Amino acid sequence: MMKLRQIFFATTLSLGLLLSPSAAFAKAKIQIAILLDSSNSMDGLIDQTRTQLWEIVNALTSVTKDGEIPELEVALYHYGNDHLPSQEGFLTLLNGFTSELDLVSEKLFSIDTNGGQEYAGWVINSALKELNWSAEDENFRVIFIAGNEPFDQGPVDWKDSVETAANRDILVNTIYCGNPESEDRTFWVSGAQAGQGDHFNINHNRTVTFIESPYDADIALWNQRLNETYIPYGIEGEIGQERQQVEDANAGTNIASRGASKASGYYRNASWDLVDALDEERVQLAELTDADLPEAMQGMTLAQKREYVAQRQEERARIQAILRDLNQKRADYVAQQTQANSEGEDTLDSVTIQALRQQLTAKGFEFQ
Template sequence: MQKLTRILFATALTLSILSFPTKAFAKAKIQMAILLDSSNSMDGLIDQTRTQLWQIVNSLTKVTKDGEVPNLEVALYHYGNDGLPSEEGFVKLLTGFTPELDLVSEKLFSIRTNGGQEYAGWAIRSAMKELNWSKEQEDFRVIFIAGNEPFDQGPILWSEAVNLAVKGDTLVNTIYCGSAESEERQLWASGANLAQGSHFNINQDEKIEFVKSPYDEQIASWNAKLNQTYIPYGAEGDVGRQRQTIEDSNSGINLAARGNSKASAYYNNASWDLIDALDAKRVTLEELSDDALPEAMRNMSLAQKQDYVVAKKAEREIIQKTIRDLYQKRSEYVEKQRQVTGNRAKNTLDSVIIQSLRKQLAAKGFKLQ
């Protein structure tokens, strides 16, 4: 009886990997484009984004629509940097919309500040024209643009660019990284108002306090085990696995937050991980040659390959749940510590992005817990 139960369990998991979804069950989508000023004075802004990307992702892990966790896609630009081509408005697309968050993190760490001429209007226009925005009415589309220079710099009218967002049913949230009393801030606020977004003022050089917890080492240990459940395949396999390791290292003291993001439905690596690729119907085991598979799977029969994938996926799900449980305990511990010390959350990039996302997603019909 136990043997039969194991067979049925393995069969069900295999079918969940190999079956095709219908269009009727397509998930809702969250598309978020982040546009960062990378001129000389913005090192603090870039650092805040690098360290708090995973907190932003974690804030969305309990968001649902129609009972399902939506798909998350993030795009990244930087602008206002003299190292970028002037004929392109000193604006550079680092990655179009992607569900692969390690790639977003990698691109964040590639930014070097320099210069420059901050053409916010040009950056917004580029995002609206170049990115593959969803056309589905129920999906959520948003731009976050952060900088500290006048909003009307450059040859592209900010109002013209923002109106493109309005026509595309895309919110624009503006984040001014300068004095709250500055007159320049008013146009940043006007840009958000025109696109029905929110406007914020932050200190880009604010240091984000890290609270150490008794759970950090456990999460780090389970995170290392989680990495071993990934099955690199194809041309991107080794690149993706190496990127995963590097971004673990880049997260530094924030590895616990990153680990929790990796334990969520948003952590998707279908371009290089076989389990995610099969879930996304990107490949089938039948079509992959042994050369495209890791050494451990070569020369296996098709049935053995299926069993191997099923076992790795089951192991991954157990580890992810363990990490989520530990991170919940960590969050409760950190909150108690902050209550004791009286330390309050500060207006940093992650806090204002999280604040606006929660408000705007709820207005769009997404459910928040």
């Protein structure tokens, strides 16, 4: 595919078209850095993020840029926790930007809350320095930081951190998890204003009620069948496949929401799944040895291997289509059940989705 792209690029140049290399070679990208306060009082925030990650992903499945589905990358920090090194600002990077959402979910479930100093300016500054932010202007870059202590704590000035982000076209959205009338909220509002983002107040302790539907059992069944289309390869194969099963279990009753995400174009596992890896041209099938492949593929000829992968790919597409249909029916059912019973309190997913819809649209992305 790369050779075809090179030919296309050379052809367009010869025709005199003014086409930039970034437009010719790369999809648009959505980069989201999530910075979570993990002090003692934030158990509710962490729980909401764990259960609502898939709702946020699902809200983006209809997004396009220039007619294509963009790449989605998520990074995760937690901060304000005495278990974390004080010399590093009581914060840690759990994962850098990745398109492998199971890894993000795994890291969310690894967080243990504990009291600590909550240095918002420091963790924002760390995210700006440590993460591999795209340099392409057409891409969307955003930070969501959530917490409940004063925004101006710590030795790193929050103003400098936020203004640096804004100067790099990285939006900063702030989410205050506390009394909306608290004076501590003031600088959280100022942080969003200076960061050219939005500010929200949520009830982080609210438990989101799961609404059962007649489609849930079928979604769970087809989700498990979807897992059977993945082909573990290389040293990450068994690890990735096991992680997929664990995160299914962690989803619990939210498996329907996770199932919808797994049926979308954002659910990619090229580091361990051979179907995705070949699709993204990370590996060449002819170069893999039997030791790199699952037992079922060992001893096959190259033609047989290609046929085996093609069958899995075709089956995956079929199951994903079934899951999308079931999840749409479930969404319609849930909407009917909740239409007259809105609880009126914002949660992490609702404010995150609200901000993303507005900000992505302003950046030239479209919701179909």
